[in-house]
Structures are given as structure tokens and as C-alpha cells.
Amino acid sequence: MTERLKIEHLYKVFTDRPAQALTMLQAGKTKSEVQQALGQVVGLDDVSLSVxxxxxxxxxxxxxxxxxxxxxxxxxxxxxxAGKILLDDEDICTLDEAxxxxxxxxxxxxxxxxxxxxxxxxxxxxxxxxxxxxxxxxxxxxxxxxxxxxxxxxxxxxxxxxxxxxxxxxxxxxxxxxxxxxxxxxxxxxxxxxxxxxxxxxxxxxxxxxxxxxxxxxxxxxxxxxxxxxxxxxxxxxxxxxxxxxxTPQSIVLEPGSDYVAAFTREVDRARLFDAGSVMTSLVTVVSGPGGVLKGDVSGRPGPGFLLDSEERILGTVTAAEIEQARDSGLLPRPDTRFTCVRADTRLVDVAGRCTTDQAIGVVDDAGRLIGRLEAGQILARIGAHGAVGARHV
Structure with missing residues (x-):
């Protein structure tokens, strides 16, 4: 994705003579320290971002x-x-009045x-x-x-x-x-x-x-x-x-990185923020044959799987035991055709009402192809999770 707007090391000090304040800021001094020492108000302190x-x-x-x-x-x-404001790679800070x-x-x-x-x-x-x-x-x-x-x-x-x-x-x-x-x-x-x-x-x-x-x-x-x-x-x-x-909104809620940011996230309705694609388990092919493709957990752990047709659309679900039997025999089991699937962008609040304790939900892309599996426990864990300090910027 191309950058429309890019800001590089932008500073704003509300004074006609910002040089000393800029030197202090670039040496690691804070806004309050600059104001205390010089009586100058700092509006921006080394801001860089890309839009x-x-x-x-x-x-x-x-x-x-x-x-x-x-x-x-x-x-x-x-x-x-000080700094640059690039609009389509042109620095606005260098423009004359015209x-x-x-x-x-x-x-x-x-x-x-x-x-x-x-x-x-x-x-x-x-x-x-x-x-x-x-x-x-x-x-x-x-x-x-x-x-x-x-x-x-x-x-x-x-x-x-x-x-x-x-x-x-x-x-x-x-x-x-x-x-x-x-x-x-x-x-x-x-x-x-x-x-x-x-x-x-x-x-x-x-x-x-x-x-x-x-x-x-x-x-x-x-x-x-x-x-x-x-x-x-x-x-x-x-x-x-x-x-x-x-x-992203989701990454900030999951990993705020500081108490200041975490304070904003405490009242967030996670069921309306996160979608099925952000919680699902990825699946891999376990057995393939003339009757379709059997997909199970990417980690190899026991768990329900799905039998798919040649275009990777769901034909039905299979149990963990049936997955193990298929691994040993190479034969595809007969699937249970009672299944539920949702699109990856479906919010968890809408997915939750379709969950049952003994049935996995298939997560599909816009074309209806299976891309993952979702279970009730995963939804509950994501809705109830608290963000951890030590964020990765995603």
C-alpha cells in the first residue's frame, strides 16, 4: 500500500526562537522539563508516522x-x-505561500x-x-x-x-x-x-x-x-x-504497551472489535483423495476437522478420532453434514450466537473457501483477554 502522507521527526515549539528547546528535546528532555527551563510550550516532540x-x-x-x-x-x-511533512513525497514544510x-x-x-x-x-x-x-x-x-x-x-x-x-x-x-x-x-x-x-x-x-x-x-x-x-x-x-x-485497533487492544494506552482499552467491547479471522486456528491438509480433502489442525493437535471438495468448500465436519483414523488408513471418512461457517470478517458478537459446545465453526473467505476453524473456547478467550504490556507495533 502506498503512503499518501509521511511525517518525519516533526517538532513544534510555540516560540519564535525554538533552537534551544529543540536541542533539549533531541537530548531526551521532556515537554515539562523544557517548559520549566525555558518557559516555552512544546506541542510536538519528534513525531514520525506514515498514513x-x-x-x-x-x-x-x-x-x-x-x-x-x-x-x-x-x-x-x-x-x-523542525521535521518533514511529505504529501505524496513532496515536503509541505518547504512550500512558499503560493x-x-x-x-x-x-x-x-x-x-x-x-x-x-x-x-x-x-x-x-x-x-x-x-x-x-x-x-x-x-x-x-x-x-x-x-x-x-x-x-x-x-x-x-x-x-x-x-x-x-x-x-x-x-x-x-x-x-x-x-x-x-x-x-x-x-x-x-x-x-x-x-x-x-x-x-x-x-x-x-x-x-x-x-x-x-x-x-x-x-x-x-x-x-x-x-x-x-x-x-x-x-x-x-x-x-x-x-x-x-x-x-491496528486490534493490536493496540491486545498489546497496549503502557498503562497510559491500556487505560483507553479497558472498556472496549472486544466481541464487537475482533472478528473470526483474528481468532481462528489455521488448518492443514491431513489426507487428500478422489472424494475431497481432509483438513485438520496445523499444529497436529487432536481436534475437529473438515472435509472439503476440490474447490476447498466445506462438505462436512469430522471428529478428532476420524482424523487419526484417516492419517493411518489414508481413507477419507464420511463427514457430518451439520456444520456452520462464517466469513473471516464476521464480528465475534455475531459468531457467538452460532456456537455449540461440540461443534467447530468453519471460517471461510469471500469465495466460500475454508481458511480456518473456530471454537467456543477461542471466542471466550479473546473476549475476556487483557492486553499485555510490551507491545509489538503491528
Whole structure:
């Protein structure tokens, strides 16, 4: 997967003379030590990360962790003190004013927490605003604005004023305005945090729906770990201006790596986070013959297996004893045709209701081919597991 955005050793010190603070930080001093010694506030301390093209990349942390400072440095609303910000391999930090305007108009769009709509302009005029700044003709920008308002479900509100809309609808207008520029990269800074819980959930679902269609690269800033888990393909967690953990949602919950990160994961509903593919046991061929292929546990341990046809679709299940007999005789047993299978991306909360104590569940890919086995004990172990300190970044 290609990298759309890459940040290398980024620092932000809120002062016109950051040299001494940077020297202290690069020598291992902390944000608080710099502030105590120099009276200067450190926003970012040696942050490096890569955002893959098409990712929903979440930046999260507590208040003051540096997450919003990072977002504002990326489009240079805040000027970085040191480091690189590479957008498609071009360093934004080296751009002059004209080059930066081009980036903001065409390549990066931003959605703010408090909508930032023009109150005296109609909805469609708000959506057109970025295109107007770019110099797009009135006819073209009106057509594009109507198109994106239809995408976010606000076509019939196009000629209303912002104050006539609910909070969730105004946030959709902000999202439509960002989409209208057709920028490949969106930065969403606490975009849903001002919304009521129900509206916030609806907006999260709407963003996921749009992302499946548009496949933008989205950098989403949040302080809500549940929101990060729901939306994110990868999560970066910040503290005191530093990046302290980065990885997939599942890897962070399983291996937080520190007490600070573990505190975010304690209330996570693991049954809704993990899927069948993350828990399943891989299987290997035990016996093959004219009647199909018998697959059992990759480790060789006793356990139920599956008889498959020539395309590796399930014909039925076999017991541990039947697997041993087949190993000795080379003959395929008659399978039990009462079986259950689920796709690898099925959440454990949905798998659990299909479990029985004496029957394994087959895990299949999108084409229906068997890729693993799942048992009730594995589901319970994953749902009840606690993350271990000493994380691997996955």
C-alpha cells in the first residue's frame, strides 16, 4: 500500500526562537522539563508516522497530547519548528505561500469541530466556497456542490440557511464542502465531538458509508477511543506531544504497551472489535483423495476437522478420532453434514450466537473457501483477554 502522507521527526515549539528547546528535546528532555527551563510550550516532540493511501487514520490522546497541533501543522496553520511533512513525497514544510495555497485548495481539505460555516450564505454557497477561491466557474462549482450535497443526503436543503439546519446537518455541510474540492486527503479535527451522542453515531456511520465509496485518505483527530476503534484502520496515540503507540485497533487492544494506552482499552467491547479471522486456528491438509480433502489442525493437535471438495468448500465436519483414523488408513471418512461457517470478517458478537459446545465453526473467505476453524473456547478467550504490556507495533 502506498503512503499518501509521511511525517518525519516533526517538532513544534510555540516560540519564535525554538533552537534551544529543540536541542533539549533531541537530548531526551521532556515537554515539562523544557517548559520549566525555558518557559516555552512544546506541542510536538519528534513525531514520525506514515498514513497509507485510502486509510482512515486516527490520531488520539487526552487534552494537551498534541493531536490537534499535529493536524494544524500538517496544513501549516501552525508552522512546524523542525521535521518533514511529505504529501505524496513532496515536503509541505518547504512550500512558499503560493505552493501552500495550492495544497490547501486542491490536495488537503479540513473539517473542523465547530462547522465553520458562513452564517449569511446558503448551504450550497458554503459548499461552493472552496471552489470559488480556486477560481472555478459559477456553473461548474454549482454543479459540483449539488453533486456532493446529494452524496451526503442534503440535496433538498441546498438553498436553506445554516441556522435552519440541525447540528448534524451542519456538520454534513462542512463535510460536503471538504469533499467538493475533490482533495485526496481530508483532515478531520474533532469533527464529531460537538454533536449529541445519537447524531454523532449517525455521522460516524455516514462517514464509513462515504469512505467505502470515495476511498479518501482521512486523518481523523479524536479523544474518544471508541470512535477511533469504530472508524480507524490504524490508530496513533499521543501523550505529551509524543507518539506513544501506533498500530491496528486490534493490536493496540491486545498489546497496549503502557498503562497510559491500556487505560483507553479497558472498556472496549472486544466481541464487537475482533472478528473470526483474528481468532481462528489455521488448518492443514491431513489426507487428500478422489472424494475431497481432509483438513485438520496445523499444529497436529487432536481436534475437529473438515472435509472439503476440490474447490476447498466445506462438505462436512469430522471428529478428532476420524482424523487419526484417516492419517493411518489414508481413507477419507464420511463427514457430518451439520456444520456452520462464517466469513473471516464476521464480528465475534455475531459468531457467538452460532456456537455449540461440540461443534467447530468453519471460517471461510469471500469465495466460500475454508481458511480456518473456530471454537467456543477461542471466542471466550479473546473476549475476556487483557492486553499485555510490551507491545509489538503491528
Amino acid at each position: 497509507p493511501s485510502g486509510a482512515m487514520y486516527m490520531i488520539m490522546g487526552l487534552s494537551g497530547s498534541g493531536k490537534s497541533t499535529l493536524a494544524r501543522c500538517i496544513n501549516r496553520l501552525n508552522e512546524p519548528s 505552493g501552500l495555497r495550492e495544497v490547501r485548495r486542491k490536495r488537503i481539505s479540513m473539517v473542523f469541530q465547530h462547522f465553520a460555516l458562513l452564517p449569511n450564505r446558503r448551504v450550497i454557497e458554503n459548499v461552493e466556497f472552496g471552489l470559488k477561491l480556486r477560481g472555478v466557474s459559477a456553473k461548474q462549482r454549482r454543479a459540483r456542490a449539488e453533486e456532493v450535497l446529494n452524496v451526503v443526503g442534503l440535496a433538498r436543503w441546498a438553498y436553506h440557511m445554516p441556522h435552519e439546519l440541525s447540528g448534524g446537518m451542519r456538520q454534513r455541510v462542512g463535510l460536503a464542502r471538504a469533499l467538493a474540492t475533490d482533495a485526496d486527503t481530508l483532515i478531520m479535527d474533532e469533527a464529531f465531538s460537538a454533536l449529541d451522542p445519537l447524531i454523532r453515531t449517525e455521522m460516524q456511520d455516514e462517514l464509513l458509508r462515504l469512505q467505502r465509496t470515495l476511498n479518501k485518505t482521512i486523518l481523523f483527530i479524536t479523544h474518544d477511543f471508541q470512535e477511533a476503534l469504530k472508524l480507524g484502520t490504524r490508530i496513533a496515540i499521543m501523550s505529551e506531544g509524543r507518539l506513544v503507540r501506533e498500530g
